[in-house]
Amino acid sequence: MRSSDALALGVFGCLLAFPFFGGDFYIQLITKIMILSIFAMSLNLLVGFTGLVSLGHATFYGLGAYALVFSSPQYDPANLWLTLPFSMLAASAAALIIGTFVLRTNGVYFIMVTLAFAQMVYYIFHDGKFSGGSDGVYIYAKPEMRLFGLDLLDLEKTFNFYLLALFAMAFCYGALRVMLHSLFGRTLLGIRTNERRMLSLGYATFRYKLVSFVIAGAFAGLSGYLSAAQFGFVNPSFLGWHQSAQALIMVILGGMGTLSGPILGTFALVLLQEFLSELTQRWLLLMGGVIILAVIKLPHGLAGGLTTLFSARKCTLRAWPRIQSVFSVLDFRHHAARLKFIGRILSQTLRKTAASMRKRTSAK
Helix, strand or coil: CCHHHHHHHHHHHHHHHHHHCCCHHHHHHHHHHHHHHHHHHHHHHHHCCCCCCCCCCHHHHHHHHHHHHHHCCCCCCCEHHHHHHHHHHHHHHHHHHHHHHHCCCCHHHHHHHHHHHHHHHHHHHHHCHHHCHHHCEECCCCCECEECCEECCCCCCHHHHHHHHHHHHHHHHHHHHHHHCCHHHHHHHHHHHCHHHHHHCCCCHHHHHHHHHHHHHHHHHHHHHHHHHHHCEECHHHHCHHHHHHHHHHHHHHCCCCCCHHHHHHHHHHHHHHHHHHHCCCHHHHHHHHHHHHHHHCCCHHHHHHHHHHHHHHHHHHHHHHHHHHHHHCCCCCCHHHHHHHHHHHHHHHHHHHHHHHHHHHHC
């Protein structure tokens, strides 16, 4: 098992056991972090594995949230089995349309064009009456998991919604792992490394990037749907560029190009925000300093640092028998009897040599 997979299994195991020990406030906080982890993983698919730095990824996060609003009754709970696929489909359709245009650019131009599209969508929802304007819209009931007339899980309970968020995060992690270890994922890594070479080999890189863009948009829509369902409120800030920038910081802090990095980065950033905001009103200044130090000291992020630490420890454990054998050779107490025997033989030899030399001198 790879160290990154072992790290992810350890995180999921701790999260599965957490509700049995934490209070309601901390359960809701971890639920929020897991939902944001899905958003960060979707952005990492673009930034870390395809080489596309986007500042407009929050567009799909917000569209997934607004899709829940538009598909829900005003006062009754919505059906999760209908509204969740609708939200992901709406976000992926928007990603397909936007990606068709923005993927024709590269580098800084791609960043600027994604930001421009994000601002366009933001002001459409900010100034439109259909979306509640800048005040936003309330969702009065969480979606229900009703199937054939049976309620499978009551999402109004904090514990049940926590399990839903955990399952969604595990599903996204597993889906991305399978995808990135396939031929499609290897092609994305090749595009990230050298797109011109992939073009010369006959790969239609635009199509691969577009599919990656659409998949990332669908997962971002899933995250926005769960966030809207948790808090029961959606406003244009879900679509703001600062939401994309925050997700980008999570990815960089956790480790770009790693599957577990966005999860670790999201947990570190949100928990750091909660801790520092309780210490001082100028917590943003402290937080900026911590992030700068983390980027300098951990250039590959938290996941890269932990993977290096585990690898070094594993090498040490493998080399330990050899180290023990060296120390056993140098253990003079263990070989004391042999050393005494060798000393006696040397002393006898020296005495015989001295006696023979005396005889020779007396004979002369």
